Amino acid sequence: MNTKPTASAKPTHRGFLSDVDAMFLRAAELVPMQEGLSQKIQVCNETYITRFGVRLRGQMFTFEGWRSVHTNHPVPAKGGIRYAPNVDQEEVEALAALMSYKCALMELPFGGSKGALKIDVSEWSEAELERITRRFTQELARQNFISPALNVPAPDMGTSEQTMVWMANEYLRMNPQEINAVACVTGKPVAAGGIDGRTEATGRGVHYAIREFFNTECELNRTELPRALKDCRVIIQGFGNVGYHAAKCLTEDRCKIVAVIERDGVIKNDDGLDIEALKAHFDAGGAVKGYSGGSYSEDGAKALEDPCDILIPAALESVIHTGNAERIQAKLIVEAANGPVTFEADRILNDRGIVIIPDLYANAGGVTVSYFEWVKNITHMAFGLMQRRQREHEQARLVEGLEEALGKRFTDEQKASFATGGTELDLVRSGLEEKMRSTFAKMSELREENPDISDLRTAGYVLALTRIKGFYEAIGI
Ligand SMILES: NC(=O)c1ccc[n+]([C@@H]2O[C@H](COP(=O)([O-])OP(=O)(O)OC[C@H]3O[C@@H](n4cnc5c(N)ncnc54)[C@H](O)[C@@H]3O)[C@@H](O)[C@H]2O)c1
Numbered sequence: 001m002n003t004k005p006t007a008s009a010k011p012t013h014r015g016f017l018s019d020v021d022a023m024f025l026r027a028a029e030l031v032p033m034q035e036g037l038s039q040k041i042q043v044c045n046e047t048y049i050t051r052f053g054v055r056l057r058g059q060m061f062t063f064e065g066w067r068s069v070h071t072n073h074p075v076p077a078k079g080g081i082r083y084a085p086n087v088d089q090e091e092v093e094a095l096a097a098l099m100s101y102k103c104a105l106m107e108l109p110f111g112g113s114k115g116a117l118k119i120d121v122s123e124w125s126e127a128e129l130e131r132i133t134r135r136f137t138q139e140l141a142r143q144n145f146i147s148p149a150l151n152v153p154a155p156d157m158g159t160s161e162q163t164m165v166w167m168a169n170e171y172l173r174m175n176p177q178e179i180n181a182v183a184c185v186t187g188k189p190v191a192a193g194g195i196d197g198r199t200e201a202t203g204r205g206v207h208y209a210i211r212e213f214f215n216t217e218c219e220l221n222r223t224e225l226p227r228a229l230k231d232c233r234v235i236i237q238g239f240g241n242v243g244y245h246a247a248k249c250l251t252e253d254r255c256k257i258v259a260v261i262e263r264d265g266v267i268k269n270d271d272g273l274d275i276e277a278l279k280a281h282f283d284a285g286g287a288v289k290g291y292s293g294g295s296y297s298e299d300g301a302k303a304l305e306d307p308c309d310i311l312i313p314a315a316l317e318s319v320i321h322t323g324n325a326e327r328i329q330a331k332l333i334v335e336a337a338n339g340p341v342t343f344e345a346d347r348i349l350n351d352r353g354i355v356i357i358p359d360l361y362a363n364a365g366g367v368t369v370s371y372f373e374w375v376k377n378i379t380h381m382a383f384g385l386m387q388r389r390q391r392e393h394e395q396a397r398l399v400e401g402l403e404e405a406l407g408k409r410f411t412d413e414q415k416a417s418f419a420t421g422g423t424e425l426d427l428v429r430s431g432l433e434e435k436m437r438s439t440f441a442k443m444s445e446l447r448e449e450n451p452d453i454s455d456l457r458t459a460g461y462v463l464a465l466t467r468i469k470g471f472y473e474a475i476g477i
Pocket residue numbers: 002003004005006080155156157158159202237238239240241242243261262263300314315316317336337338363364366367
């Protein structure tokens with residue numbers, strides 16, 4: 001199975017890590033720093049490589065995995081773990097660097113990290129994946145590359161809440177007396193110490209990012225885009241965790257998802273796809289082919305070039321490159337995936353007036369809600385319970401005020417009927433929405449005020465680097 005895009009080759013592409021470095025350097029020129037600091041921030045601090053054996057099907061299989069820490073100021077370092085057949089060290093280091101910039105941009109108190117295991121998950125049964133994951137966790141834990149205080153993984157491509165709960169459980173078995181052990185990973189199922197709203201968080205964050213873009217008065221959205229989100233036609237690449245939830249949330253705002261591109265091809269419907277029906281079909285067979293609510297074709301990568309208002313790459317890095325950037329017809333690209341646009345393609349698209357909402361902001365919903373989960377775990381607080389108590393308290397005060405104003409007493413029955421809804425999920429969503437709103441405002445203001453910054457990506461990097469620089473300066477390095 002090949003997870004790399006097959007069509008539209010990348011003629012002059014120099015690599016994902018070089019692209020992230022080039023984006024960093026473009027922004028670093030705009031942030032005054034003492035000599036040498038820029039290079040210190042840019043490089044990845046350390047990468048742990050592990051090759052371990054697991055006895056399966058009567059023989060020994062060797063697996064290769066990585067965990068990179070790009071920055072560990074502040075700790076813990078945070079970032080997903082990817083399971084993919086053609087991942088390599090450079091990809092992991094590029095993703096770890098992006099995590100540092102993302103956490104700094106979102107003002108989350110985490111350094112940046114990322115991990116990967118070279119594996120084709122479709123070749124292994126669930127029981128086998130559990131054994132492999134537990135062995136991988138042992139290797140990472142032994143070297144402190146998984147730890148609630150030092151390094152906290154989360155799901156990414158090819159991994160899920162199931163992978164996270166295996167990791168958390170294995171870590172707990174190795175460290176039974178560690179009071180915060182459950183905080184060693186985020187993205188766990190709610191029943192095992194997770195937080196409501198984490199599974200949807202990255203996709204929902206993508207939705208909030210797009211909403212902010214439409215709601216903010218700025219020069220960037222005075223393009224040929226429709227004025228309202230409900231009139232937008234959207235193409236999404238990747239129908240996994242991020243792509244599906246982004247699609248689902250956008251249909252809440254009545255956007256039309258006119259195409260979904262997957263590994264096996266693309267499914268299109270000009271009137272808008274029924275996302276839940278497509279999801280049921282995809283979950284059953286692992287492919288969009290055969291879904292009756294749209295027309296199918298095999299050349300998925302080509303469909304990135306189809307006319308639409310918003311293009312959301314939510315699968316792989318480097319899918320928009322010098323080989324197809326000139327032909328992209330979307331007016332807005334929202335980077336739900338990490339690194340889907342190469343450095344050179346970014347330049348071409350900016351020159352063509354196509355707006356990009358960059359990865360370090362667009363997909364930051366996942367790590368933001370991971371932060372809520374980590375805080376919930378280390379404080380040993382039940383968010384829902386806290387909120388219910390607070391709500392009850394506020395409601396009691398409101399009732400007292402009303403009684404005084406009206407000069408009458410309510411019955412217990414009447415008081416109970418005033419109770420409103422409100423759950424951990426409401427709290428998580430409103431916290432995420434607020435983070436996405438305030439960060440977009442900061443990026444957009446910086447771009448408008450600074451004539452040297454013409455795009456949101458550079459604005460995001462400049463904000464992130466300014467904060468990381470401040471951290472190094474404060475601790476005296
Ligand atoms: N999961 C998160 O919380 C999170 C957070 C931030 C960023 N991201 C990024 O979002 C992207 C997707 O992650 P995910 O968690 O949704 O992964 P996932 O494994 O759940 O889904 C990825 C989907 O992409 C599809 N895909 C693979 N190759 C493809 C191709 N060539 N063309 C079209 N589709 C293809 C897969 O079949 C799968 O359905 C990655 O870049 C990841 O780093 C994820």
